[in-house]
Amino acid sequence: MVKIAFDAMGGDLGYQEMIKGAVLAGGNDLEVILVGEENLISTELKKYNDEEKSHISIYHASQIIEMDEEPATAYKAKRDASIIVATRLVKEGKADVVISAGSTGAQMTAGIFVLGRIKNINRPAIATYYPTPNGVKILLDAGSTPDCDKDNLHQFAVMASVFGKSYLKMQNPSVGLLNIGSEDKKGSILYKETFPLLKEDNRINFYGNVEGRDIPKGIVDIVVCDGFVGNVVLKLMEGITTVFVKQIKDNIKEKFIYKIGGLLSKGAFDKIKSQMDYSEYGGAPLLGLKGISMISHGSSDARTMKNAILAGKRAVESGFNKDLIKYFEETNIVNND
């Protein structure tokens, strides 16, 4: 049975919301270990009956890393922080995956120092997946490594290819390098340097450069970029959908006839909300670590955290990280200097 180490203290909405999410994930053939302040958690759990929380246990951690703390400093100062303890449970084999909606930097730092990096991987990457008219696609890095070099981007491309096959069952996934033009020699220095590495690597199905407009269209299965650009892209996609939905609702309110029309076509409109919900996928794995660590949004509510737990379970069952570890242990051509 899959065991989830769940950071009960992460997330903007407070531990009550996190615990509610963990409770909602029950009945899905999994165990959730709530990691955090034992007194707070056990008091909160009294709200739920025995059956609702039969899949839940508590593992005490006395500290919390806040969102605004510098990750490396916090890692040194707070060894008993919930995210570090939860990650340690994965390292020690007491859990199969760690999930948190807390500080991404702290989760990544814990991942690197506690779990360790996969051989031949210099930096981890957050792999997000999102819906497009061409099916679910992957974008990485979504914010784990804001300053990348060409080897990082190259490694991200290879990691995502393995991940896409193993977890999302993609067949020979196409890889696009995010850029400011489709021509081969476009871009900043970093992207110009990365292009030939991807082009010459026959382990990946390289499509070439893709532009911003190609991301939501789903032109390629995997979009590779640095963590700064990827984070901006992901949050922009979320933000624009919010604006779109609000604007159209406001417009419909303007005339009675629009309201009637809006009611009749409500089904078509509701469908678009899920077709373009770039935040609904719950958890994004941190690729490149010797253990599975899944990142959730700081703003996640209980429903989203429930989905994140289910996504964590699927991630464990897919065996993608074993595939990644094996793949990179057997390869030695990912550093180009």
Add this chain to the structure above:
Amino acid sequence: MVKIAFDAMGGDLGYQEMIKGAVLAGGNDLEVILVGEENLISTELKKYNDEEKSHISIYHASQIIEMDEEPATAYKAKRDASIIVATRLVKEGKADVVISAGSTGAQMTAGIFVLGRIKNINRPAIATYYPTPNGVKILLDAGSTPDCDKDNLHQFAVMASVFGKSYLKMQNPSVGLLNIGSEDKKGSILYKETFPLLKEDNRINFYGNVEGRDIPKGIVDIVVCDGFVGNVVLKLMEGITTVFVKQIKDNIKEKFIYKIGGLLSKGAFDKIKSQMDYSEYGGAPLLGLKGISMISHGSSDARTMKNAILAGKRAVESGFNKDLIKYFEETNIVNND
């Protein structure tokens, strides 16, 4: 009367479309100088009657810089290219603004070498403006300078503040630094270095860091970022709108009742298309040059080019570039090393 030097040979849709755009701009108290291959242009102009083209003249240029040419090389090799000749007309005072839908790199190179940079400006930036629920906002750089340093970003912030006041009549425009988190110390090295420069500069109304989701919401009047990120952002905003409109149309086709509803609420839906049309503003000025150069999309059609010409006229009349030149000649604190 405002004189427009118009690159008749730029744009993906061919010179016929460009010329049509120039013709459509007639009757607005302006002159358009079509720059390009004289024979082609004069033959094409025969399609139009004298009144339609009374505002149009031709200035011969024998060469064209193609989209895939390396700008600096092309600039050296093709001194009689339409974009270079058109830019020269501005330098020589024969035109007030140059407009092109051709290679952005070539237009920028011509701008830097023919017009020259404004004092204390190291690199130009493309300033785009786009609609939000909070009014029209500015984003720069949209692709002119893919590799920026902190001084570039700092200068962009100051330039856009002057431009926003002068051209868009913004009152004390707020400036946000695009970043991967709202906290002061977030970001890649470049953005961490830039933050204190903006914070300490009392010539700008600095809001702090903004995230991707804040762009379409219009949280700040001016979003500052490097040309790589800005280009991705702009094209992503365009692309997502296209996907949204197509998906909702497809959804509405699925059921008869949705079609009825869609017809009744068509007005509300049509409105959203212009509310979120991130490409409709026509031309984006290249800030930082001693003359006005406005960039249009490669894919622009005649209607868009007409709008670009009208935007160019407004840009000249606003006097924003004289304001910029004056402002930067009188300042000397924009280089921080």
